[in-house]
Amino acid sequence: MTVILNCASREAALKSLSECFQCQPSELKRVLILLDLDVIYEQQPRVLIPCEQYLYNFVIEHLGEHLPLTQVMWFHGTRTAPNNDFAAGILCLNESAPKVWRTVIEFAPSKVVKERLERWRFQAVPNYLYQMRTEDSLHWGPFGYLVKEVLLNARALSQHDYLGIPELIEDICIAYQENYNEDILQHYTDVLKPKIVQFVSDKRCDKSCIETALCYAYSSARNLPPDSNSVSGIDYEGQNIPPLNIVDIEQL
Template identity: 45%
Template sequence: MFTLDCSTRSQALLTLSTGFGCSVMELKNVLLSLDIEQIYETDHSIMVDSQQYLREYVCTELGSTGEFTTAYWFHGTRTLADNTFEEGLLALNQAESLVMDMLVNLAPDAEVKEKLQAWNFHAGVPDKLFRLRTTNKMHWGPFGHLVREIHLHTRKLWQHDYMRLPELVEDVCNAYQKKHGQDLTGHYLKVLKPCIVCFRADIDYEEGALEAALSYAYTSVRELPPDSGAVFGIDRHGISVSGDAIVNVEFTNSHEIYGKIS
């Protein structure tokens, strides 16, 4: 039984090679021996998606992997610079009041603080999305990406950029602008810091996790950014992540998020 670690390109290659029982170089060579784009352009008889094709190809070349039972998952957010997540990573229904308290306490002036405080009760923000997220369990998470680097390419991969603004904060800013005509987005971008919380949890769908990790490895050995094949996540379905399961809390500067990835 193995833990899948896609915190970096090198770690992804290392843990995958450990699972396959081969060297990192052997795995690299197998990945480089395949040109998926060309195969799909020339062979229109293929009836599986590219992630499955890649997994089956690698397994044919290297044999089946050992069982990946757990993984490191990466939750993006924007929060106070001194937030250590000692109490863990809370499901959205539990985090709602903490998020509102944070926004109230960090309000740019007394007038905004008073108006936000008037919304500081369960589902109290006059925004449809805010109320949907806080009352419907399917939105409570917590969520996380298997591949850390996905958070650095959210726009290209059509993912929500949680490190810019978490959805609840965005909803509050939208509601405030609509109700009071003032955009608070710039203020909260300044006072909150982008953050990636790494936690360890079980893998529910091993094939999907393996395919995403291999897709990430495939682009990594070609020195390319991750593509959509590496997008794979976890949904905790309203069960918070305990503090003991938190592996790392990483604050990242904006230029590192949106700049070139080395």
């Protein structure tokens, strides 16, 4: 049996989790409402396990063990050229960097900016973060979030706002302002388009995915926004995500 965890929305998360636990969505929601984690941790200070593990154990006690996951849906957020259809998949940073440079040069706000950026393209960009990201494979990703709504609430959850501007473009814009005293970041925010690329993967199907999804469903059942317990991601560690894995591309 194929079991896919999907947190594209609150309803999708509840539905896919209920399939995992082989119950009705209404029954899973009832169990989630039974527990008040705030009260538990206030009244029982000796509880030593993280709240996501406590919630996971509580649901299993009431609904039994869940089915093993076959695949998990993930969400990659970016701001990119309007015509970017990700035909080559989602590329790791060392392969996507040339495309990023083509984009920032193509959409440059003026001829002067374009010429300066073209020189930087083949030289060292005077920005520490840019150099760190491009030189250290630890930062190459590509990455995705388990819960789509996290991308839409990035700043409130202390995450980088990838839909606002990709880190590499932000690094280039910061370096440009520091060197030429001109802010071009807002220009690129205006001309590029935020997109969420939804992809499926069997690379990571561990228990922690269920824990995070349950935390998301727990807050959703109370009509609350996702909190830090709903933040979980996948790192492809320098391997491209193939186009066959892409399920949907949403332009916001």
